[in-house]
Amino acid sequence: MKAQVGGYARAEDMAHAIRLLADAEGMGRVLAGGQSLVAALNMGLSFGDLLVDITGLSDLRGVREEDDRLVIGALMRHADVATDPLIARHVPLLAQAAPLIAHEAIRNRGTIGGSLAHADPAAEFPACAVALDAVIRLTGPDGEREVAATDFFRDVFETEMREGEILTGIVVPKTQAGERHVIREAARRAGDYAIAGLAVVIRGGAHRIAAFGTGPTPLLCTVAMERLDAGDVDGAVSALSDALDPPSDTQGSAAYRRHLAGVLLHRIATELGEDV
């Protein structure tokens, strides 16, 4: 199918981008790496969009330290996230997650901002953002604002972003002493979206578990987290199973996804040296 696009403009700076989106009267669409958007256009899932290409906004590239937090620009590509030294040191979860995303060619174009904005329920970075208790930074016609990752993801492909806003970056607390990060997923082929996955952070002795591929949004599994904090792995697995309401599709049934998430949690617990 041929993409039926309404128009294309390359933003020169942030103000220009915001203006282009505002002028598009609801048809504006931010174009970043294009690895989800262009596929959707080619499949006719969206048409008439006025594309606002933000890849020229150099402010959105790179990683900055802000006190005990790291600010990762929205245009950091998956390949950059995988190799950036600051990310490797302060947010190893993201560095571990990046190679699990798609294939090299896609990682060379796809951006972390695009991944968060796109909000695919099986995507790695949204789940990492939730597990890390990150904050999403947005700029719109009314200025800047921040939304906690735990509040950001609303439904399949739906977020708290408002019409005309641009996601500029993600703010993540730097790892503290003794902090552990693990991400595990199961996919039929390397590079596929996960059938089920878990991102786990242990910070200050407390667990944060975000499940992906198992529901409409990444899910912070609070009861399972409490059980793990109490050293009860089996309890955590059954709490996880209770908390998830996964979809059934040609890759696996809901029951299988729930089971798989439990196996992953068990394995992560073992890896982290919890008593199993």
Next chain:
Amino acid sequence: MNIKFDDPNRPNSYIGRTVPRPNAGRLVAGKGRYVDDITLPRMVHVAFLRCPHAHAKIGEIDTEEARAQKGVLGIFTARDLAQVCTPWEGKLAHLEGMKTPPQSALAIDRATWAGEPVVAVVARTRAEAEAAAALVIVDFEPLPAVTDMRSALDKDTPVLHPQFDDNLCFRKENATATPQKAFDGAHTVVESEFKIGRHTGVTLEPRVIIADWNGGEGELTAHVSNQAPHMLQVLLAKHMGIPESRVRVICGDVGGSFGVKVHVYPDEVATAAIAKIMGRPVKFCADRLESFTSDIHARDHEATGRIAVDESGKILGFDVDDWTGIGPYSIYPRTSAVEGLQVTNLIGGPYDFEHYRVRSTTVFQNKGICAQYRAVGHPVAVAITEGLVDMAAAEMGIDPIEFRRRNVIRDDAYPVTTAAGLKLEGLSHEKSLDALVEAMDYDVLRAEQADLRKRGIHRGIGIASFIELTNPSPFMYGIGGARISAQDGCTVRMDPDGSVVVLTGVTEQGQGTEAIMAQIVAEAVGIRPDMVRVVTGDTRVTPFGGGTWASRGAGIGGEAALKAGRALRDQILGIAASMLQAKAEGLDIRDGQIVDAASGEDRLPLEELGRVVYFRGDTLPKDLSRELMQTRHYITSDYPYAFTNGVQASYVEVDTETGFVKLLKHWCVEDCGRIINPQLVDEQIRGGIVQGIGGALFEEIVYDDEGQIQNGSMADYLVPMSGEMPDMVIRHVETPTQESELGAKGAGEAGTAGAPAAVMNAINDAIRPLGGQVTRMPFTPERVLRALGTLKD
């Protein structure tokens, strides 16, 4: 009788060597020319409105708004195209009792699968055509859909085609006199269900055609991505009422076909018909999404099978009931009945046993049309046979290699006619098993498996012997009345400088036809392969041939090339003898030089002979024949098919908590007779194995009960990818066919035939001690877990 090509030190020894592919550099450099790369003057684009329902009555078609769109040049329905093109029926006379209704380029009154083309919209660009097609309003009235194959013949299932009494397309039973005898009082009888998923070919280059009607000449030229240009030429001529000489089909570079591109497709015929009506070139290029609903599908079998074995582990018989659903029409012109027919022939193929009964039932349904796809019927028959063999061996506590050794047809027993009635010229199951055991280091691997088992690591070894049908004679299609050529031809022409142009009826799909033709002709004439230029895929210039299908290119097209090359050599030597006042028998051609055969001494360069023949023919004797252009055709006749054989093995590890299967290694020992180019054969085998693994672990078109595809995109239909593929070890046994001088049989489908069974048996070997068994492909992690009883709800 074979020519001996064994001595590697013989002159011009190109047959049997890995010679680089002449087209590889061009393709890698991006200089290929595929149909979509072609733009003709005044060319326009067609897009199809396809039926969104599995089964629907077509009411009013409102094209008004679509017609008013920018760029739209024409909108066509079935009735418009019926003026220039007749319908077709995919039937073969020798398939007794088979039925199928007439099929048209666009659906008339009723659409019978989700994806059937209904309206064609032509515009200046594909984008405009698509946008306008979305505005055509068709009043579809959904009708009940037939989707389940096993209940398709039940009384209360609606009958899909009103002209028939039921949904049966074809039923065939192949049985020995007393099939039941094996099972009465047999020591061991094992029974199982098997299911093979519905696949599609997913060629890298989709189907694409540019049809160009020249009204001045009354001639149609079709640039098309296809495997059988002469077949398409003949059929387009027939259905459009044009003499065959005025239909030219050109197949340039083809980006993979696997059987997808050997059939007549309604959208392609519609494109040709529209070109004739509009009097200008029209392009249709299937996009990836419509490929899933309009390319042929394949496999989709459900079977129940039994094997009977005596107390010594000797197979007594097979009894199989196989079902397949093929969509609403039998494919044209090959029919969709051949796959089931193959199953009735191939079950038990490698083994020596007496009693046989296989029944295959082919039914109509409201799904995409199923048809010939790489290794037609083989993966199904091999999975059922080898699945039962391994189950029987396990039940009796006999090692699967040992069980096969006791039962394969002995290497010295040929020629043999099998219980199923197949005539086999010469196979090498015993030698192949020996080579496999050695390549795998079988006993060491078994010891490793046992060791790891103690530590809770569940690995499995699966074996699958197989036979493969290649080099088909007219017995496959021709005798049924289909205008499908089993013979093939080759023309070889020497140019003045001594280089050679080869025109062959076999086509190049990326498998290396041009490479082997160059090698064969180089050796036959006595020149270097880089002095040979091969032309394929143009019905106007190449000898009439069958193209690429059923692993026939090397065995049939290659033999024609060998004969044509040798005829040219003889002609050259005849002329040289005259020029040199020598005897032709005393001369030879080596490396482009005419030499003294005994001493090897140079006598005359080919270019000097070329100069004289073409420019100073006056200096040669008047009656000397001087045709430096020779054509030979070849057809097999001693046997209906040249069967090949082999054995594969798979080594897997099953994660019993997640159900994931990791492929650790794969082996294949294969006997395709004379090997012309070892690397090409190895890569054919490897590619075939990957396609077989696709069916075993990943690929399955899933339809819901309403006949809608649930996973019709590259994100959801999982093709095998390199990351999951194991290392593959390929070995060969060479048993040349004695029917030809070349001795080559086919190698294109062996990998696909055996791999699914090998993987299935390996998984079952891994999970059997845990009480699990899988027989329903693809073996998704979830299916493996359910087989283990881990997942119940």
